[in-house]
Amino acid sequence: MNAPRLRADRARCTGAGQCARTAPTLFDQDDDGLAVLLIPNPPVEALSQARLAADLCPSGAIALHGDLPRARPITE
Amino acid sequence: MSTPADFPVPRTCPFTPPDSYDAMRAAGPLTRVTIPSGKRAWLLTRHTDVRAALADPAASSDARNPDFPALGHGEQQVAAELRPFIRMDPPDHTLVRRMLVGEFTLKRTRALGPVIEQTCHEQLARMLSLTPPVDLVTEYANRVSTTVICHLLGVPTEDLEFFRSITTVTGARSSTAEQVGAALNDLFALINRLVDDKTANPCDDLISRLALGPLERGEITRSSLLSQIGITLNAGHETSRNMIPLAAVALLRHPDQLAKLRDDPGRWPAAVDELLRYLSVADTITLRVATADIELEGATIPAGDAFIPLLGAANHDPAAFADPHVFDIDRPERHHVAFGYGVHQCIGQNLGRLELEIALRVLTDGAPALALTEPFEELPLKDTSAIFGLEQVRVSW
Numbered sequence: 001m002n003a004p005r006l007r008a009d010r011a012r013c014t015g016a017g018q019c020a021r022t023a024p025t026l027f028d029q030d031d032d033g034l035a036v037l038l039i040p041n042p043p044v045e046a047l048s049q050a051r052l053a054a055d056l057c058p059s060g061a062i063a064l065h066g067d068l069p070r071a072r073p074i075t076e
Numbered sequence: 077m078s079t080p081a082d083f084p085v086p087r088t089c090p091f092t093p094p095d096s097y098d099a100m101r102a103a104g105p106l107t108r109v110t111i112p113s114g115k116r117a118w119l120l121t122r123h124t125d126v127r128a129a130l131a132d133p134a135a136s137s138d139a140r141n142p143d144f145p146a147l148g149h150g151e152q153q154v155a156a157e158l159r160p161f162i163r164m165d166p167p168d169h170t171l172v173r174r175m176l177v178g179e180f181t182l183k184r185t186r187a188l189g190p191v192i193e194q195t196c197h198e199q200l201a202r203m204l205s206l207t208p209p210v211d212l213v214t215e216y217a218n219r220v221s222t223t224v225i226c227h228l229l230g231v232p233t234e235d236l237e238f239f240r241s242i243t244t245v246t247g248a249r250s251s252t253a254e255q256v257g258a259a260l261n262d263l264f265a266l267i268n269r270l271v272d273d274k275t276a277n278p279c280d281d282l283i284s285r286l287a288l289g290p291l292e293r294g295e296i297t298r299s300s301l302l303s304q305i306g307i308t309l310n311a312g313h314e315t316s317r318n319m320i321p322l323a324a325v326a327l328l329r330h331p332d333q334l335a336k337l338r339d340d341p342g343r344w345p346a347a348v349d350e351l352l353r354y355l356s357v358a359d360t361i362t363l364r365v366a367t368a369d370i371e372l373e374g375a376t377i378p379a380g381d382a383f384i385p386l387l388g389a390a391n392h393d394p395a396a397f398a399d400p401h402v403f404d405i406d407r408p409e410r411h412h413v414a415f416g417y418g419v420h421q422c423i424g425q426n427l428g429r430l431e432l433e434i435a436l437r438v439l440t441d442g443a444p445a446l447a448l449t450e451p452f453e454e455l456p457l458k459d460t461s462a463i464f465g466l467e468q469v470r471v472s473w
Binding site: 014015016017018020021022029030031032033034052055056058059060 | 130131173174177178179180181182183410411415416417418419420421422423425426
């Protein structure tokens with residue numbers, strides 16, 4: 001079993017701020033506007049936020065890997 | 077084979093994208109249309125396809141490409157010459173976007189909250205001092221949106237009226253290339269002077285930071301800097317100016333939803349995103365050319381073809397949003413594309429959200445008896461504008 005793991009690829013980041021807005025416990029936005037990953041291994045209670053952040057990221061910079069509980073609709 | 081139908085098409089209901097999008101979406105992933113230039117383009121109407129195509133590296137925004145599907149008269153010529161970053165591809169786009177994006181972070185945007193709040197209160201008090209009926213577009217929305225974006229960029233208060241007169245021309249799709257060109261010349265002369273002024277006397281604003289940073293370091297040419305400031309001013313103002321009155325009317329026409337917001341102001345952020353989805357005023361703003369084949373679910377956009385992923389059609393796709401034509405502030409789905417998708421997704425979206433929330437809250441709280449003075453069915457629509465809106469919304473209170 002691979003624990004869920006987040007990635008924030010700053011080279012692909014376009015600075016829309018969606019991750020820091022929708023999942024502020026997991027992501028921040030630095031002064032240059034780029035995504036900063038705060039918690040690479042999101043706890044189970046933060047997985048829906050992590051999934052939402054990955055779905056909303058417009059540039060594909062945010063990804064969620066690992067074995068995930070069955071996906072539910074992208075809502076909060 | 078018959079000639080593909082003309083595009084763009086006017087809205088049937090002012091709140092929702094044209095009804096014909098539903099039929100297109102049901103018929104297939106791609107719809108061939110004829111745009112005003114006489115050229116052909118593909119329309120995309122499904123949420124999954126719109127997001128996939130906008131995120132594809134082969135989706136070019138470069139207006140210098142002769143196949144770029146500009147919809148406005150003179151739009152392509154102006155965009156090809158000025159090269160605003162919304163009509164650029166990486167790596168040029170990345171360079172400009174990175175210079176600007178730090179100005180629009182969540183932190184910086186939220187710090188503007190008190191200024192936006194004060195602006196909205198001042199403009200509402202001014203409007204309420206007039207004798208009704210008054211036009212909500214001119215006397216509230218336009219004054220709020222120009223004041224906020226000019227504050228962010230550092231355009232002095234004494235230049236506000238001049239800026240407002242320029243945007244009236246640049247915001248209308250019916251303007252000729254010559255009219256847009258003359259208005260842009262005025263705008264660029266203003267920005268050019270501001271860059272000089274702020275290089276000599278820097279302030280805490282966007283123009284000062286760009287003038288003393290990237291411009292002085294030689295990372296951007298002066299003419300490109302003027303273009304990027306120009307598009308930021310225009311895009312930042314035109315969208316809010318159109319959204320605030322249209323959203324206010326939508327709330328007046330859905331009193332049950334407005335009542336929920338009065339009961340619990342904590343619902344405003346969700347309501348703003350639902351307004352953005354439902355109204356989708358930037359429906360036709362994302363114009364692209366495929367530089368390689370782009371694979372969609374069950375179709376391919378061939379390399380070299382122009383295409384328009386319709387943001388409003390995606391936001392009203394029943395496969396993505398249950399009962400999409402219903403305005404529901406408690407809607408659970410969050411993945412609307414009102415601000416676009418891909419690397420060009422709106423740089424000012426967090427400012428836009430906050431401005432819309434404050435402007436609507438201050439308006440509905442401060443004028444609780446706000447009402448249209450003319451029949452809803454007769455509201456004049458801005459169907460020729462690149463950003464949809466209402467020409468005029470006469471109200472009393």
